[in-house]
Amino acid sequence: DQQVKQNSPSLSVQEGRISILNCDYTNSMFDYFLWYKKYPAEGPTFLISISSIKDKNEDGRFTVFLNKSAKHLSLHIVPSQPGDSAVYFCAANRDSNYQLIWGAGTKLIIKP
């Protein structure tokens, strides 16, 4: 039973436009959410996170929005750049447990 879902396997966006990656979760006990970025043949690298007590966190071109009532979060990248082409994973955590629960990832392709 998958607790974190990324329903779009891939997304193609024009360079300079906004990229929106979505993530849904089922466990209301999750209290911390993270986004990781992964290039081919590399491990995931941390991108941005958000606590469940917030509904928005911003870091440069990256903003994560959390809608707890809908159990939904999204990552916005503005403006999208060619180097943003990668697989993006959504992950969730509960009670500062060491274990992360991951989605299946969304492959973002930025077109020039």
Place this chain on the structure above:
Amino acid sequence: EAGVTQFPSHSVIEKGQTVTLRCDPISGHDNLYWYRRVMGKEIKFLLHFVKESKQDESGMPNNRFLAERTGGTYSTLKVQPAELEDSGVYFCASSQGAGIHGYTFGSGTRLTVV
């Protein structure tokens, strides 16, 4: 500072054989984690070491998988005997302190069982 290093980067073995994956965490990181991603699916937790002790091994699929971290430094993950469904990318990560904010991942070992 050297990152998390994993060996080998790719391994192809026949069903029934044994494979050992190695992870060298960042020096000084007490916490070491193993995760696995089966083709196109979510990344799944396997286990967590604190120094040489297994803190949580709830994600280990079955007793064909054995993880060790002797001396609290590098870790090995042995699969014996390997089955076709063990194919995937095995990631190791380490962190210095408590919590999940400071994970650093290695590049992974791609295991193919044929």
